Amino acid sequence: MTEYKNKIELTLDKIAAEYTPPGSETKATIHQWIHALHSNSKLFAEGRKLKRELILKELENAGFLTPSGKLKKKVVSEFNLKSREAKGFRFIDLFAGIGGMRLGFENAGGVCVFSSEFEKNAQATYEENFGEMPFGDITKISEKDIPDHDVLVAGFPCQPFSHAGLKLGIDDTRGTLFYDIARILKEKKPKVALLENVRGLVSHDKGYT
Numbered sequence: 666m667t668e669y670k671n672k673i674e675l676t677l678d679k680i681a682a683e684y685t686p687p688g689s690e691t692k693a694t695i696h697q698w699i700h701a702l703h704s705n706s707k708l709f710a711e712g713r714k715l716k717r718e719l720i721l722k723e724l725e726n727a728g729f730l731t732p733s734g735k736l737k738k739k740v741v742s743e744f745n746l747k748s749r750e751a752k753g754f755r756f757i758d759l760f761a762g763i764g765g766m767r768l769g770f771e772n773a774g775g776v777c778v779f780s781s782e783f784e785k786n787a788q789a790t791y792e793e794n795f796g797e798m799p800f801g802d803i804t805k806i807s808e809k810d811i812p813d814h815d816v817l818v819a820g821f822p823c824q825p826f827s828h829a830g831l832k833l834g835i836d837d838t839r840g841t842l843f844y845d846i847a848r849i850l851k852e853k854k855p856k857v858a859l860l861e862n863v864r865g866l867v868s869h870d871k872g873y874t
Contacts (some may be wrong), residue, residue, distance in 0.1 A: 669729070669740050676723075678695070687805045696744070699736070700797055702736065703736055703741065709812060721734070743796070746796065748805050748808025755777075755814045757816075761799050764794045764803050766859075767780065777798070779811050808851075809852060811853060818859040822858040
């Protein structure tokens with residue numbers, strides 16, 4: 666853990682605990698806030714009573730902001746923040762793994778404003794790659810708290826639909842995760858959704874799925 670990152674987590678932990686959904690760590694919320702402040706994007710849960718000014722005031726009091734109100738260079742470095750503000754498209758990274766799809770979309774000019782990944786080892790690698798701990802169990806995250814975005818990216822679990830698996834489809838609890846994507850799409854209405862899965866998704870249950 667880097668010095669500034671650890672101090673910021675301690676500074677914002679109490680506030681973040683109020684807004685962190687079950688199944689996610691408070692530092693996932695904190696990391697999203699830091700990345701969002703740097704890219705001028707929406708904060709996680711900003712639609713509730715959370716105010717940007719409160720987060721900025723806490724960071725200012727703890728000495729993490731420059732006189733002009735920007736995050737200090739040390740913070741930018743330790744959180745692996747991009748050097749530019751978000752001027753292109755914004756996207757969210759669901760079932761993120763270690764971030765392969767995020768890397769592609771960032772290389773295309775996008776800015777990631779929210780990420781979610783259930784598996785702990787993948788979360789740790791994702792944080793190492795991008796300076797951001799992803800949120801955890803997507804079923805526990807309110808679609809209203811997710812920041813606005815232009816593109817939804819999701820490589821949701823393929824085992825329920827794979828020819829190599831039991832092919833239980835939506836009768837497999839992993840298969841029902843598609844409905845979490847659907848509720849987010851219904852609420853946020855992004856311009857584009859890119860869903861990655863196996864060929865068996867199309868043919869499963871004679872195409873009914």
